Amino acid sequence: MTVGSEISNLTAGELKKALFKKEISAKEILDNTYKRIDQVEDKIQALNCLTKELAYKTAKKVDEKIKNGEKLSPLAGIPMIMKDNICIKDTKTTASSKILENFVSPYDATVSKKLKDNLVPIVAKANLDEFAMGSSNENSAFKAVKNPWNLNKVPGGSSGGSGAAVASGESTVSLGSDTGGSIRLPASYCGVVGMKPTYGRVSRFGLLAFASSLDQIGPFGRCVEDVALTLQAISGYDPSDSTSLNKEVPDYSANLNKDISGMKIGFISELLSNGVQPEVKESVENAIKLYENLGAKVEEVSIPHNKYAIATYYILAMSEASSNLARYDGVKYGHRTDNPQNAIEMYTNSREEGFGEEVKRRIMIGTYSLSSGYYDAYYKKAQQVRRLIQEDFDKAWNNFDLLISPTCPNTAFDLNSKTEDPLSMYLMDICTITANLAGVPALSLPCGLDNDGMPIGLQIIGPALGEESLLNAAYKLEQEINFDKKPNI
Numbered sequence: 360m361t362v363g364s365e366i367s368n369l370t371a372g373e374l375k376k377a378l379f380k381k382e383i384s385a386k387e388i389l390d391n392t393y394k395r396i397d398q399v400e401d402k403i404q405a406l407n408c409l410t411k412e413l414a415y416k417t418a419k420k421v422d423e424k425i426k427n428g429e430k431l432s433p434l435a436g437i438p439m440i441m442k443d444n445i446c447i448k449d450t451k452t453t454a455s456s457k458i459l460e461n462f463v464s465p466y467d468a469t470v471s472k473k474l475k476d477n478l479v480p481i482v483a484k485a486n487l488d489e490f491a492m493g494s495s496n497e498n499s500a501f502k503a504v505k506n507p508w509n510l511n512k513v514p515g516g517s518s519g520g521s522g523a524a525v526a527s528g529e530s531t532v533s534l535g536s537d538t539g540g541s542i543r544l545p546a547s548y549c550g551v552v553g554m555k556p557t558y559g560r561v562s563r564f565g566l567l568a569f570a571s572s573l574d575q576i577g578p579f580g581r582c583v584e585d586v587a588l589t590l591q592a593i594s595g596y597d598p599s600d601s602t603s604l605n606k607e608v609p610d611y612s613a614n615l616n617k618d619i620s621g622m623k624i625g626f627i628s629e630l631l632s633n634g635v636q637p638e639v640k641e642s643v644e645n646a647i648k649l650y651e652n653l654g655a656k657v658e659e660v661s662i663p664h665n666k667y668a669i670a671t672y673y674i675l676a677m678s679e680a681s682s683n684l685a686r687y688d689g690v691k692y693g694h695r696t697d698n699p700q701n702a703i704e705m706y707t708n709s710r711e712e713g714f715g716e717e718v719k720r721r722i723m724i725g726t727y728s729l730s731s732g733y734y735d736a737y738y739k740k741a742q743q744v745r746r747l748i749q750e751d752f753d754k755a756w757n758n759f760d761l762l763i764s765p766t767c768p769n770t771a772f773d774l775n776s777k778t779e780d781p782l783s784m785y786l787m788d789i790c791t792i793t794a795n796l797a798g799v800p801a802l803s804l805p806c807g808l809d810n811d812g813m814p815i816g817l818q819i820i821g822p823a824l825g826e827e828s829l830l831n832a833a834y835k836l837e838q839e840i841n842f843d844k845k846p847n848i
């Protein structure tokens with residue numbers, strides 16, 4: 360194999376084989392990756408910074424170990440990009456916010472440490488909506504990410520950089536965070552696989568908190584197997600995260616090809632009715648047929664409280680955000696205003712200058728719903744509805760192994776077409792947020808293209824800690840769909 364742009368199209372599994380057969384070195388893979396970044400990054404704007412020194416140091420270790428015939432982890436030497444709200448020691452972590460523009464993390468997030476231990480070269484930090492708040496990546500304080508399939512369209516958010524980077528070959532795999540759909544939505548819009556694991560499966564230590572009861576780190580890849588391999592590398596109990604689950608991590612790639620006949624799959628009726636783009640509906644219906652051909656039993660299921668999901672999520676997420684973001688006050692770290700006259704002015708001006716419009720909107724609404732006069736009417740009520748949504752899912756698991764729906768009712772929309780209308784942007788999350796409210800795992804799989812050639816995503820949802828059968832069902836469908844289209848960039 361020669362170093363060339365085709366390498367940036369290969370999957371982690373294919374690259375690993377080439378590495379072990381010594382057809383290519385980890386250093387050559389990186390050279391090629393950075394060459395690809397040089398080719399496309401100006402157009403896509405997916406990255407906040409490159410981490411070349413760290414990547415090449417890791418690749419060198421991989422090449423030495425291969426030379427000495429030592430055993431390596433499955434992701435060793437495979438290029439990885441991290442969303443820029445995940446800390447890497449001695450590297451800038453900005454959350455695409457002015458308030459953290461010059462913040463250098465003094466420690467590694469647990470996932471960063473795990474990837475370093477697995478000798479995974481981290482090549483760059485990915486752009487995002489400021490503090491992971493958004494659905495289009497237009498809320499980045501630095502630059503909007505563009506969709507590699509059509510540069511006039513959004514890549515989805517908030518992990519738009521992580522999704523666009525994998526779709527355009529800037530990296531083989533990447534990590535994002537998902538509070539209400541921020542991994543699955545960009546995966547759907549960019550035609551790649553993205554997964555939000557069970558709440559607590561992956562440590563949140565070192566992930567800049569947005570809404571702590573919903574946030575979860577997860578992988579992007581160009582195929583289900585790569586997502587399984589990446590999830591394997593980052594999962595597991597972590598005493599530094601009090602919500603981390605102390606449960607054994609199964610081998611996620613061992614049973615991907617298992618027969619799924621007899622599996623019971625429910626399609627969520629509320630998410631396949633009015634308002635769904637016709638091509639999205641067709642692709643999901645096609646996926647249902649393919650599952651039936653594979654021997655699965657597919658039936659309609661109702662999640663009746665889904666209609667309250669957007670309101671519930673936005674009250675809870677904004678309340679938690681208002682509390683989590685109180686720490687950015689200009690005192691210990693982050694942006695501090697010049698020449699304040701007193702302490703109050705220092706706090707006020709630092710926050711006023713540092714936060715963008717959407718972040719401020721959320722802090723205001725969240726503070727309002729948590730304030731003593733409104734707490735019962737908004738925050739407490741939303742918590743009660745969250746419980747009802749969780750119960751809808753609990754009931755569904757009595758009859759079904761997995762649930763499916765579109766990842767989003769529509770495909771990627773035009774840049775700047777929704778920025779003036781935050782409510783229409785919030786509606787993009789209608790299919791994804793219930794999985795966060797219920798804490799269950801969910802994945803987006805490319806399942807077709809619309810009439811403009813933009814990718815469509817199918818969402819597959821599993822019960823808590825049901826990642827293995829979720830990945831198994833996604834893999835089987837992936838083989839049937841055989842989605843081999845690539846953006847022409």
Ligand code: GLN
Binds near residue numbers: 494
């Ligand atoms: N789009 C949702 C929001 O703006 C989800 C964000 C996320 O998952 N981080 O809150």
